[in-house]
Amino acid sequence: MNKFNQLLIIATILLFSACGKDNPEVEDQKSVKKIVEVKITFGSNYASYGANFGLQVASIDGGLNSNFKFEGITSTPSIVHDASIIHQAEISPISSSSQSIKTSMPVSSFSIATIATNLIENATPLTAKYEFYIDGKKTVEKLISFQPNNYATKVLIFDVSNSSELIEN
DSSP states (O other): OOHHHHHHHHHHHHHHHHHHSOOHHHHHHHTOOBOEEEEEEEOTTGGGEEEEEEEEEEOTTOOOOTTOOEETSOOEEEEEOSSEEEEEEEESSOOSSEEEEEESSOBSEEEEEEEEEEOSTTOOOEEEEEEEEETTEEEEEEEEEEOTTOOOOEEEEEEGGGTTOEEEO
């Protein structure tokens, strides 16, 4: 085994052992839970598209229950667990240029998967601006473009403890 591989193994062991140590500051950040709202603003051609959403929230210490709702959108529960809840929602055609989705109770993370489907031939791409809010204060935004006849899912993951960043897939 060469020196580089040995150093890589040692660094990996140190990294994983450091991750396992109790650090109250890190633990406090991990257990942060807040009310999350995402405001979506669609481009001017929104009525030419339909949208399907996969909505997921997670709670680091559980506490979610069947009373949880995504306020502002009609959704159907798919999975309900005390640590994670997944709902599905559909708007077809998209009836308004703006949509607001808010958690009914504090959560640790909020994920939104979106598939936009053009409903007319020769549609132009649909843009959507996603703005994330914690307790009413805007923290981060992302502009996404959906191409006609392309049914790829766009996923945004919002971690409350790191509210200045979005994970995009």
